């Protein structure tokens with residue numbers, strides 16, 4: 160699969176940086192680390208203090224996947240990343256950030272010394288994140304920096320041509336009050352593609368369906384390793400199963416409402432997802448038909464609000480019963496990723512049932528619904 164611009168020789172590079180999405184930076188960092196934990200490769204990760212830029216250094220080891228495979232794996236999965244660049248240089252603003260372009264280049268050594276493909280046309284863009292540095296003319300600062308870096312590239316590689324409309328190589332500078340990162344674009348993430356697959360475009364839609372981007376993020380938070388499979392015991396129209404299947408993760412969904420289960424079947428069918436990849440069971444999430452110690456990942460979005468029915472149960476009681484039901488079927492190190500409405504203060508009780516630690520993230524949906532994404536990790 161091709162991800163936009165590719166590197167001259169990706170396997171020669173070992174340092175990269177990623178721009179994380181600003182809508183929920185803590186969640187973006189957790190998603191990144193969860194996906195990294197499914198890979199068996201030696202690496203160093205370092206995130207900027209505002210949680211917006213992730214540095215990745217892939218360390219040499221015999222027999223590991225090559226670098227381009229690792230990058231493809233990451234960029235295919237991550238939902239809260241905008242793009243990935245190979246790392247040319249980085250400047251940290253330790254105390255006060257520079258207030259102007261002149262201050263930036265006079266106080267910091269900014270030189271591009273890379274040996275680049277001489278024949279390829281290029282462009283340089285600067286992405287500002289967070290508060291603008293030059294208070295009155297932030298755009299001017301970005302433009303000056305892009306031009307300055309472009310001039311540096313030409314100085315080092317005199318035959319390279321600038322092409323702003325359709326460049327063969329794109330160089331990106333990220334500028335924030337914490338620092339400056341510069342490198343060559345490797346690829347954009349598939350975030351936009353996932354966003355376009357809205358749940359209402361599927362053959363069967365229900366107002367309780369979760370949007371594919373959040374659904375995929377939740378699958379990622381479960382840190383599912385190759386050969387592990389995922390259970391969604393309140394699977395509804397099959398959103399989590401579809402995202403898992405697209406990531407080649409096997410899954411099983413359980414649904415108590417036969418009409419919705421039939422809808423999930425239609426949705427899986429149109430995506431040509433076979434029974435071997437995602438299976439559907441008509442059943443009750445609090446009476447699960449699985450062996451002890453058999454499930455290592457649960458990703459689920461139980462009913463709440465007006466859109467989906469708890470079938471007369473109090474939501475709190477339903478969740479407590481559900482956690483009691485999964486307690487014995489989970490393996491050690493299992494993860495349970497669950498979305499609940501933010502007003503429900505139940506996470507400590509749920510963690511106690513599983514004897515697990517947890518992290519929580521708030522996700523704003525609309526004025527009357529903010530979801531709380533809870534990730535429980537078993538010891």
Ligand SMILES: C[S@@+](CC[C@H](N)C(=O)[O-])C[C@H]1O[C@@H](n2cnc3c(N)ncnc32)[C@H](O)[C@@H]1O
Pocket residue numbers: 367368369370392393394395396397398399413414415416419442443444445460461462463467468469470
């Ligand atoms: C919020 S929806 C799931 C939405 C799903 N993530 C999607 O994208 O379509 C919750 C689902 O749980 C189902 N449900 C309610 N109680 C259940 C139970 N005890 N066991 C299994 N499913 C149940 C509801 O019928 C509903 O379809």
